[in-house]
Amino acid sequence: MSTPTSTAEPQPGAGAGVEPMVRAENVHKSFGAAHILKGIDLEVAPREVCCLIGPSGSGKSTFLRCINHLEQINAGRLWVDGDLVGYRQRGDRLYELRDREVAAKRRDIGMVFQRFNLFPHMTAIENVMEGPVQVKRETKAVARERAAALLERVGLADKAASYPSQLSGGQQQRVAIARALAMEPKLMLFDEPTSALDPELVGDVLDVMRGLAEDGMTMIVVTHEMGFAREVGDALVFMDDGVVVESGRPREVLSNPRHERTQSFLSKVL
Amino acid sequence: MSGTSAGRAPKGAAGPSAGDPAVATSPYEAIRAIPVRHYGRWVAAVVVVALLGWLAYGFSQGKILWSTVGGKLFDHTVLTGVWHTVLISVCAMAMGLVLGVLFAVMRLSKNPVTGGVSWLYIWFFRGTPVYVQLLMWFNLSLIFHTINLGPIYKNDTVAVMTPFVAALLGLGLNEGAYMAEIVRAGIQSVDEGQTEASHALGMTSARTMRRIVLPQAMRVIIPPTGNEFINMLKTSSLVSVVQYSELLRATSDIGVSSNAIMEMYFVASIWYLVLTSVFSVGQFYLERRYARGSLRSLPLTPWQKVRANLTTLRRPKVA
Numbered sequence: 266m267s268t269p270t271s272t273a274e275p276q277p278g279a280g281a282g283v284e285p286m287v288r289a290e291n292v293h294k295s296f297g298a299a300h301i302l303k304g305i306d307l308e309v310a311p312r313e314v315c316c317l318i319g320p321s322g323s324g325k326s327t328f329l330r331c332i333n334h335l336e337q338i339n340a341g342r343l344w345v346d347g348d349l350v351g352y353r354q355r356g357d358r359l360y361e362l363r364d365r366e367v368a369a370k371r372r373d374i375g376m377v378f379q380r381f382n383l384f385p386h387m388t389a390i391e392n393v394m395e396g397p398v399q400v401k402r403e404t405k406a407v408a409r410e411r412a413a414a415l416l417e418r419v420g421l422a423d424k425a426a427s428y429p430s431q432l433s434g435g436q437q438q439r440v441a442i443a444r445a446l447a448m449e450p451k452l453m454l455f456d457e458p459t460s461a462l463d464p465e466l467v468g469d470v471l472d473v474m475r476g477l478a479e480d481g482m483t484m485i486v487v488t489h490e491m492g493f494a495r496e497v498g499d500a501l502v503f504m505d506d507g508v509v510v511e512s513g514r515p516r517e518v519l520s521n522p523r524h525e526r527t528q529s530f531l532s533k534v535l
Numbered sequence: 536m537s538g539t540s541a542g543r544a545p546k547g548a549a550g551p552s553a554g555d556p557a558v559a560t561s562p563y564e565a566i567r568a569i570p571v572r573h574y575g576r577w578v579a580a581v582v583v584v585a586l587l588g589w590l591a592y593g594f595s596q597g598k599i600l601w602s603t604v605g606g607k608l609f610d611h612t613v614l615t616g617v618w619h620t621v622l623i624s625v626c627a628m629a630m631g632l633v634l635g636v637l638f639a640v641m642r643l644s645k646n647p648v649t650g651g652v653s654w655l656y657i658w659f660f661r662g663t664p665v666y667v668q669l670l671m672w673f674n675l676s677l678i679f680h681t682i683n684l685g686p687i688y689k690n691d692t693v694a695v696m697t698p699f700v701a702a703l704l705g706l707g708l709n710e711g712a713y714m715a716e717i718v719r720a721g722i723q724s725v726d727e728g729q730t731e732a733s734h735a736l737g738m739t740s741a742r743t744m745r746r747i748v749l750p751q752a753m754r755v756i757i758p759p760t761g762n763e764f765i766n767m768l769k770t771s772s773l774v775s776v777v778q779y780s781e782l783l784r785a786t787s788d789i790g791v792s793s794n795a796i797m798e799m800y801f802v803a804s805i806w807y808l809v810l811t812s813v814f815s816v817g818q819f820y821l822e823r824r825y826a827r828g829s830l831r832s833l834p835l836t837p838w839q840k841v842r843a844n845l846t847t848l849r850r851p852k853v854a
Binding site: 382400448 | 726728729731732733734735736737738739740742746747750751754825827
């Protein structure tokens with residue numbers, strides 16, 4: 266668990282001796298002239314649920330996408346499970362990883378997108394099977410069996426043969442979560458998973474995520490769902506304008522924000 | 536919800552089923568109205584039919600040897616011409632498809648050299664008439680007497696550049712330039728989120744292209760490709776200029792020798808219509824296959840459409 270100090274310092278993980286699942290040191294990212302991330306320091310311990318909140322444009326999603334190298338960082342260091350993201354270090358030199366090596370690292374990191382991004386030309390179960398069959402070289406029979414179990418876990422056993430266009434937003438997002446889980450990741454990244462959903466469909470998706478957290482999955486969740494952050498999150502990180510403004514235990518940050526920018530943001534969303 | 540409405544449902548209401556008080560609909564009467572009469576449509580139909588009749592009468596007065604048209608339709612030489620037209624069209628289209636995918640990927644690659652070469656290829660082969668290109672291939676021997684690929688192959692250009700080879704190179708290379716643009720548009724039409732989702736699963740860029748992007752691009756690529764193929768069937772008539780005996784050349788040769796020039800053009804037209812019709816049907820079913828997942832319900836096949844139209848033809852009876 267994170268200590269209750271509300272500072273921008275890296276948080277110690279669960280127990281001092283445990284290797285953090287994700288560690289960011291002074292991460293910077295620019296798109297052309299736009300400086301999006303301005304030195305992010307963050308640690309996420311194994312089995313921890315870390316919620317990233319903040320106004321749009323604060324760099325939450327960009328930071329999340331850096332963790333599985335969908336975006337390349339410009340400065341700083343980023344480790345997942347002890348391995349540098351996107352590079353190999355020999356001595357004091359960094360070597361960019363090849364496409365194949367980057368892909369291999371991403372197998373262990375599941376990602377769920379705001380816009381679902383299911384493959385529209387495949388049925389729900391084919392979406393879930395795609396990773397195991399194509400990347401892990403599982404046989405179709407084994408992958409199908411596991412995919413069916415995963416669909417059942419997210420409450421969609423009866424939708425296995427449906428195409429994404431035949432599913433509601435909430436159902437699509439749950440298939441997307443099952444698709445990510447099929448790779449048996451050790452870390453799950455959620456990029457505003459409920460922001461594109463009708464209010465009545467949000468609950469089903471959050472229930473699935475809550476179940477995952479209870480099973481001990483390490484999760485980083487960019488979200489606007491303060492209730493979820495308060496109940497399920499172990500750590501809450503407030504970002505604004507490319508920096509971590511405040512972090513700590515969700516209840517304390519939400520009920521007793523120390524920083525003025527956190528206070529003004531929370532007063533608008535709560 | 537059902538509990539409250541069950542309590543409020545009036546006893547003995549005219550619901551759909553008396554045994555299920557939760558679903559209670561109020562009785563209703565369907566609207567019965569006199570449909571609007573479209574007199575303009577009737578007038579237009581009469582005018583069009585009259586004009587068609589006039590056209591048919593005109594043709595019946597022309598000096599046309601209809602028996603020659605019928606007699607030569609399945610002539611051996613004509614059928615060989617049809618076969619050659621299909622053969623050169625399919626081969627040139629296959630060549631165009633392969634070149635199209637190749638040059639589209641080259642054009643989209645981050646390598647500036649392959650991108651530039653692809654641009655140059657498209658610029659040249661799309662910018663010059665296919666007729667000129669055919670003539671250039673056919674007359675290649677005028678500037679290169681031998682084709683010399685070092686230790687692999689060497690031969691006289693005249694021996695290599697048969698009418699078929701000249702026709703294939705002329706049509707295929709030209710088609711490749713058009714297909715490259717069609718394939719590029721298809722690849723670019725696929726949402727970037729698809730590539731990201733595929734990468735996030737741990738797929739490499741090559742596998743993402745093959746498994747995720749190209750299958751979705753096909754939906755955009757197929758309709759214009761079908762158009763291209765039907766165009767190709769007709770454009771192949773140009774290859775008579777390089778002495779390849781396809782449908783047009785076969786029929787017009789007979790026309791000259793048997794003094795039935797127009798009749799043989801009719802024969803050619805009939806065969807071109809048959810070929811384009813057959814391939815249009817094939818295109819429809821191909822499109823239907825790749826529409827899987829993108830539409831909630833697949834488009835009706837022609838047979839299903841006919842059946843649907845038959846049921847709507849009956850006017851609703853007005854009491």
